[in-house]
Amino acid sequence: MTPSLTKKNYHHGDLRITLINAALEIIENEGVDKLSLRACARKANVSHAAPAHHFGTVAGLLDELAAEGYSLLIGEMQNKQNNSTADSLLSAGMGYIRFAIKHPGLFRVMSKMKTSxxxxxxxxxxxxxxxxxLKESLKQVYLDYHAIALPENTLKLRTELAWCTVHGYSHLYIEGMSENFYFSEPEMILNQLRVSLLVLEEV
Structure with missing residues (x-):
């Protein structure tokens, strides 16, 4: 069953969330090309005019869905439930990948709409x-590890390195392109990445 972005639904008065969840279900189960305002309305069991009233167009619906997705992504990155022994940096990276694996259709929409x-x-x-x-997690872990702050320019560079790694791995995984990786488990790759991210900055 496709996870909902929230437990709220139309019967409790939140039509907007019902429509977003309906769109999410279509995207994850049928593909984004099957999403239309009418299809969303049918899935939500509401009038055909309802999605247009809330989102205007399909692009507006996708934009809102992507925004909800990023909010959910942050929650997953903050969740240490499955990484109880990991620091916040590893938890953030694993949360990013875990989110993409759980919501592949939504993850694709988020990437597409972000560049729109x-x-x-x-x-x-x-x-x-x-x-x-992700940046703040790296900043804090580096500070805890070395007892000094990482210079801002290096922090930005290493944040981008971390983002490229987790985002790239996520896309390779959901597109079925990670099966031939020498190290197939993301934890192994992220542990190696962590070594690079926490190398002491030369003064």
């Missing part, structure tokens, strides 16, 4: 917050 020229302010804010969480 019509991305909403909310979508950009949520996506920036996800990247900033």
């Amino acid at each position: 020229t019509s991305s909403s302010v909310r979508l950009l804010k949520e996506s920036d917050a996800a990247l900033n969480f």
